[in-house]
Amino acid sequence: MIILEKRPNPSRAWALATPVLAVLATMIVGGLLFAMLGKDPVLTIRTIFWDPLFGPFGSYTRPQLLIKAGPLILIATGLSFGFRAGIWNIGAEGQYILGALTGAAAGLALYPSESRLIFPLMVAAGALGGMAWALIPALLKVRFGTNEILVSLMLVYVATNLLAYAALGPLQNPEGMGFPGSRNLSQWPSSANLELLTGTGLHWGVVAAGVAVVGAYVLLARHAFGFAVRLAGQAPRAAAFAGVSPSRLVLACMAISGGLAGLAGVFEVTGPAGQIGIDFGVGYGFTAIIVAFLGRLHPLGILLAGLLMALTYIGGEMAQTQLGLPGAAVQLFQGMLLFFLLAMDVLTQFRLRWKGASPVIVATAKPVEGAR
Amino acid sequence: MDLTSISPVLLLASLMVAATPILLAALGELVVERAGVLNLGVEGMMITGAIAGFATAVATGSALLGFVGAAAGGAALSLLFAVLVLWLRSNQVATGLALTLFGLGLASLAGQPYNGVRAPPMPELDIPLLSGIPVLGPILFRHDPVVYLALALVGGVWWFLHRARAGLVLRAVGENHDAAHALGYKVLRLRLLAIAFGGACAGLGGAYLSLVRVPQWTEGITAGAGWIALAIVVFASWRPLRLLLGAWLFGGISVLQLNLQAANAPIPVEVLSMTPYLVTILVLVLISSGRGRARLAAPGSLGQPFHASR
Amino acid sequence: MKLNRRTLLASGATAATLAVLGVPVRAQDAPLKVGFIYVGPVGDGGWTFQHDQGRLAAQEHFGDAIETIFQESVPEGADAERAITQMVLSGCQLIFTTSFGFMDPTANVAAQFPDVKFEHATGYKTAPNLATYDARFYEGRAVIGTIAGRMTQTNKIGYIGSFPIPEVIQGINSSFIHARKVNPDVEMVVIWAYTWFDPAKEADAAKAMIEQGVDVILQHTDSTAPQAAAQEAGNVFTFGQASDMAAFKPTPRISSIIDNWGPYYIQRIQAALDGTWESQSFWGGIGEGEVLIGEITEAVPAEVKAEAEALAAAIGDKSYHPFTGPLNRQDGTPWLAEGQVATDEELKGLNFYVEGITGEIPA
Incomplete structure (x- = not known):
């Protein structure tokens, strides 16, 4: 019988090898699934993993990867601080929507004047909107001890209702024939968040995601705040001794995640999405939770995980249109990929050993692993 | 406006039905979380149960057998989660979310032959005599069997957690798995059973939608009910009786807001449609700011992987 | 742009x-x-x-x-x-x-x-x-509104709306106008679900209506949950929406309003094949076969069925327009004069109820 044995330190080699192994395993099992559905497995796998990058239309789909991954990475980076510290903001979707709403409202209040200041103003309003929405559960937790999981999740539904109200009411396009939806912000020069370099997919939201990843890396590695976050997650008592205020940590982590989610929302509404509509929220806030954990809450991991998720989305769409694969099969395949990625992770923390082999004394220096 | 047209008796009767799918799913998740495992895949297990139950019911011609199939389907999917988080020690939050994705995809693939098919009818359980009692009759005694099953399960789980020895062990495992292990309890085996129970309950909740409430199979039939179930567990502070109150509160406000709309109440619709969520938050804040805050805490080992270090 | x-x-x-x-x-x-x-x-x-x-x-x-x-x-x-x-x-x-x-x-x-x-x-x-x-879904709604007006015993008709957009408001107005035409005592109860599809919520909405005495329900949301709620209540009639919802025949579903896009797709693809495709704004209804009235079941009396079919035929051959004056807005101000017909522009941006409907359109 095979048993698992904890490694003294996570294996670096396996940390790099497991994602590759997981993708390979998914290809095999996924290929079987596709074959069962009557599709050519090799062709389908190639369409999902290869064509978005190097297929005949790669120069169109490669920039699209950035557009799709941008908001995921931005939100997931923000969430990773709280998750490391054991603060559970699962309402990023609501903060994303609120950021888009407040950002769009700030801009549309000034429509149709033209100014270079409008876009920065909208970005600030969006970040503040998302932050404010995240601070509601934070303050309730600090003041009354109310569980942030429930409050942040419930506020997603409130945000969705606010979105419908705004799209049909105050933010509705007066020239829109009574249909729900705001003016198109990407077609108003003052608010448009367009590609910065043509053909790259690089818009301000992608830039912000890059900055957030670097910023988070520096913060976690070099800054006292990063230390406090890591300590609070790994050893809450030690953190208290070290003078880390739990209340402040909650407020800071929630503010960061809400602010970044709000930013993602405002960049999306001014660029790729273009307008506030009833269905503006497409689940980036929830997918970002997966991305955060898939990236092991590490900024660089999140960057890669976000790109990988984007790849499966875009590749999955291509498999739908080009090969007639049902959308549900793509969802199933994505779920499978995540399972393998998460399951293989065990090899970085543990080694496999045949039971009966001479036991090695292993120093388990870290019994509590926090959220991870 | 005619608020007198809202009958409290009928409102309470509808609330019991409206709350049932969430109640079932939340009850299962409560046991899972009490065992120290956080499974965010409730939505995926619910919808898998919805199609498994529907398919079984169509194949056997019996809605009741359908519920058995639903429980089996939900439990089977949850075992996938169990293997991943218990033996491969994958992250519970991410694995649960992946389970939702997987379950949604699986259910809609499996459901393709069932579009537009009608489910066999659910036998009515009109309890004689009792259902004739004024006021209480319609509220309590004129429902389908699953409503009573859900209530019985609440009682059963309460008894199990607070009166049975095995329940005590389960709670111990959830509070501190290392201590429970040191005392010789089989942490992983207990958790496996808890997860399977959670999956079965979620499956029942999903099947209540596809076999009783809608009753047809359509893609996305659960429409987010699994997430509400998760929230209700937190609302209940992981206690079964409070869970019942939470599900009734949420279901009740959802039904009430629609009744208020129908009665032309002078409250904007967009405000009304937010009320179930806002009231839930408000009530939780009131509870948590009052006495007994310490008892609100989540199980100590919730969400943490367990590894028996020898 | x-x-x-x-x-x-x-x-x-x-x-x-x-x-x-x-x-x-x-x-x-x-x-x-x-x-x-x-x-x-x-x-x-x-x-x-x-x-x-x-x-x-x-x-x-x-x-x-x-x-x-x-x-x-x-x-x-x-x-x-x-x-x-x-x-x-x-x-x-x-x-x-x-x-x-x-x-x-x-x-x-x-x-x-x-x-x-x-x-x-x-x-x-x-x-x-x-x-x-x-x-032109409102054409179909006129027909089922007529059936609803005839079939109600309580004189209360329910309408489960999705979002307050012109298409839905057209539907509410059209069904109300025609229900009133055959039954002057009819009242309409509107519930906004704020979703296109949420079975549980749709079932709750239908139940709320039934509890308040509604006995005919029209829905502008896509699930069959209201049909099931009506069946459980008994003596409540419904209409299929978007698809025929034939599984609920003969009651509670007594007819349906079906989206039928096939003829249009065939016509336009043919034009593309022939090289005659040109840009246009097409708004077809019963006459063009884009809106179908599903089988009217035996639960509906023959004379009501005949009346509904005659109305559908008149709308189909364009001899009758569902929005024909005299019609007032909800606040009593005149909208369409005697014999006047609403223009497509007016309908496409419709954002008010006609006279007689109580309640307010949200936002």
């Missing part, structure tokens, strides 16, 4: 890159490739399901002369724009986008590919290569 130098440059450059990529040009005898972008899953049993039935009807009609592809559950916004572009890149010559929210993405892609034809459902933006199409 407002264009400026930056957008022009950007889209021009994108088009240039794509031109370099070499968008496939259709060979003479290769089948015409037609794409469909769906907002929901094909298995939703409602809106998207009916569009896919239309696609299948077209595929059946043309056989090997066309190839159809589709993508389901496409989110609005950036994802839609990418999905449409990818269809173009994979060689589609004609693309149908089947939800209002796809309007700007379709218009954007259409501007980049002047040689590809686009058709957007329920919107209002057109271009030389971008047509719009929609169905």
